[in-house]
Amino acid sequence: MKLMKDKVAKLSFVALLISMIAAMFYAPTASAHGEKSQAAFMRMRTIHWFDLHWSKEEVAVNDTMTLDGKFLVFAGWPETVDKPEVSFLNIGIPGPVFIRAGSWIGGQLVPRSVSLELGETYEFKVLLKARRPGDWHVHSMMNVQGGGPIIGPGKWVTVTGSMKDFVNPVTTLTGQTIDLESYALDNVYFWHAVWFAIAFAWMWFWIKRPIFIPRQLAVAAGKADSLISAGDKKSSDDFCCRYTCFGSRFNDFYQRQIPSNHSAASWFVAWYENLSNARIYRFCQS
Numbered sequence: 298m299k300l301m302k303d304k305v306a307k308l309s310f311v312a313l314l315i316s317m318i319a320a321m322f323y324a325p326t327a328s329a330h331g332e333k334s335q336a337a338f339m340r341m342r343t344i345h346w347f348d349l350h351w352s353k354e355e356v357a358v359n360d361t362m363t364l365d366g367k368f369l370v371f372a373g374w375p376e377t378v379d380k381p382e383v384s385f386l387n388i389g390i391p392g393p394v395f396i397r398a399g400s401w402i403g404g405q406l407v408p409r410s411v412s413l414e415l416g417e418t419y420e421f422k423v424l425l426k427a428r429r430p431g432d433w434h435v436h437s438m439m440n441v442q443g444g445g446p447i448i449g450p451g452k453w454v455t456v457t458g459s460m461k462d463f464v465n466p467v468t469t470l471t472g473q474t475i476d477l478e479s480y481a482l483d484n485v486y487f488w489h490a491v492w493f494a495i496a497f498a499w500m501w502f503w504i505k506r507p508i509f510i511p512r513q514l515a516v517a518a519g520k521a522d523s524l525i526s527a528g529d530k531k532s533s534d535d536f537c538c539r540y541t542c543f544g545s546r547f548n549d550f551y552q553r554q555i556p557s558n559h560s561a562a563s564w565f566v567a568w569y570e571n572l573s574n575a576r577i578y579r580f581c582q583s
């Protein structure tokens with residue numbers, strides 16, 4: 298019996314080795330179109346995509362292509378999925394390999410969500426500008442609030458060229474032309490570094506002293522109060538107040554937003570943030 302067990306163990310080990318080596322030498326690329334992975338009721342009773350047409354199979358970085366076609370909003374929409382009252386025409390691609398330069402439903406520009414009628418057929422068009430070289434699946438997609446992304450058919454499109462050459466110029470409301478691809482990146486890095494440094498200092502303040510086990514022992518011994526000194530409390534108040542104010546002041550200075558496809562949403566976020574910042578600021582001043 299012992300001999301048998303040893304043999305099985307030995308053979309299993311050899312099998313494991315062989316499969317590891319095989320995986321090292323042969324690893325095929327995964328390749329699939331995801332629309333069929335959706336639940337049947339999502340795929341067959343929501344949005345029916347048809348007559349789809351991809352204008353190009355190969356496109357150079359900075360060049361554009363369109364995906365157009367029609368979709369029927371199924372009259373027997375499932376009860377378990379919210380009605381498509383807030384729907385956003387999108388594109389199913391692996392990350393920002395294209396940018397969506399424009400999208401239309403029935404000839405109407407739809408940069409934001411729209412409400413769709415059950416039983417209606419719509420024509421749509423999406424204009425895409427190539428950004429990252431590679432072979433990509435390009436799918437039509439409808440994001441339905443309360444329903445999730447409803448993906449349509451996809452097709453391989455090859456993007457050629459170099460991502461270094463990609464530009465995304467926009468003219469702001471003040472007439473300035475900027476490249477969204479690289480706009481204010483130095484500033485982004487700078488402020489991330491500043492906040493990381495502050496966050497790290499704050500964490501260091503607490504973790505440089507003995508942490509988990511000694512503190513747990515102190516709590517168990519009923520000496521929890523001795524763990525946080527009056528000095529700690531003072532520094533915490535100071536730290537919290539100073540940096541929240543600092544943050545809210547800088548948010549105020551950099552309030553001017555970049556126009557985007559979601560400008561109404563970003564305007565609302567900016568307004569809301571500013572409102573709460575103003576409250577915090579007043580609180581800190583008092």
Ligand SMILES: [Cu+2]
Nearest residue numbers: 330331434451
């Ligand atoms: Cu696909």
